[in-house]
Amino acid sequence: MYTQAEIKDFILNGHLHYVPHVSIDCAIFGYHGQQLKILLIKNKFIKGWCLPGGYIKRTETLVKAANRIVKERTGIGNLFLQQFKTFGDPDRAKTKDFDEEKWFEKTGIRITKKNWLIDQTISVGFYSITDFEKSVPKPDLMSDECKWFDIDHVPRVEFDHKEMIREALQTMRIHLYHYPIGYNMLPEKFTLSEIHCLYETLLGKKLDISNFPKKLITLGLLKKLSEKRSIGAHRAPHLYKFEKAAYDKALKEGVVLS
Amino acid sequence: MYTQAEIKDFILNGHLHYVPHVSIDCAIFGYHGQQLKILLIKNKFIKGWCLPGGYIKRTETLVKAANRIVKERTGIGNLFLQQFKTFGDPDRAKTKDFDEEKWFEKTGIRITKKNWLIDQTISVGFYSITDFEKSVPKPDLMSDECKWFDIDHVPRVEFDHKEMIREALQTMRIHLYHYPIGYNMLPEKFTLSEIHCLYETLLGKKLDISNFPKKLITLGLLKKLSEKRSIGAHRAPHLYKFEKAAYDKALKEGVVLS
């Protein structure tokens, strides 16, 4: 929990430690098995849900700030992170549902028009991907809930966050098509089934189980290990790992996966 | 020309009209024939060249601000514009070469640490593409030159603008691969040679003259017109235009061109 003194200091003096007028919002995608989810938080003072977000410390790079925000919400550090778009419409943060009385009750402060939090803010959107089973969602200073929603059943979200989710998903899928993103989302050693399942979940479509790995192998991205994983009463799958050199080259120069 | 009074007002009161801490930088690509160029400006007070940039008016959307900036530098409005990345390293705007004396001489102001222009700024990068022959480059308030450079012979640039140029080019080429960008850069009616040449210039590589148009035609993106264009002592090429419906669908859903 955050103390009222902490909250008060953030509201009154935050602009000394953070860059005003700029925020970061994170579309944190979670997958597990065949389900793709997104992490949302419920702000205490407005009705709808929001993407987790925050401000940028004056000493931080953008990606470091995004990392911090994602770690605070999920408990997981050093996740794969990518910018997808920056949002800056003058009226993007308008809402009719701000509960002024509740704000005063919780913070003890009547916010003024001069406060740094009130002025127009431009938000840099990042997306990240993680196995949601490994996360421990935690609300932030201004919210009282933080949880995963199926990507097909997102509740009403505030501000321009619906557009953000759409753009994040679209960019993530284009990236997935061009770059071997998997490195950041699979354990060091994994089976062909696991990477196949990951791609199906993220892309939201079926990929032929027999043909899918061939592309990756043809491109030299995967290295077959002699180890196998024994799970269940059936042929044990080989373990693979990414071939670092080919992987980095593909990340840098781009490839085309299906 | 800008008067000293105008410059003074911008320095002292700009934060009332513009969103502080956020700027826009534009990688304006120009093509003509087989040459790809980029528009740079020479700031009066620092040594290297820079991407054209500016601040966002408090009433503007990001894309509207970018449009204004591009129009002010090139004379051309409503160009094709796309965000490519936002840059926010805390030390991104550091330079050793700021000429303080010259600044004072030109503006009559000793800039203080409290001035809105001095504080940390996060910059949203946009790229655009145009036929450079149609442009009339014009320096801005703080610069005395504005001109086109061959993409392979960019001079020393300041700040993180070298990285910006690299990122802009890379994003533009990925977009070109996924979306039929041509609509915004060709006259309404054009020949197959013209669109072929545009793609070769932007991608920086040769595309088979015979095979290239087949893809576009197969995808139903082009509509053959009965008109022809007579240029020179050889077979006159047919004119084509984009098939609006298929084009919009491709823009929305993405396709794969080569």
Place this chain on the structure above:
DNA sequence: AATTTATTTAGTAAATATTACAAAATAGAA
């Protein structure tokens, strides 16, 4: 120890797409 089960993996034929090149078409100039 043989059989069954579930799944991985290799293999392949057919369909499709790409590439490289050749040839035909044609508008205007000579």
Place this chain on the structure above:
DNA sequence: TTCTATTTTGTAATATTTACTAAATAAATT
């Protein structure tokens, strides 16, 4: 009419993708 430069169509060779089949095999069951 012939020549020139370029557009446009055609095609054979090659490569890739797709859909499907069959073999392999680890563990469970009989």
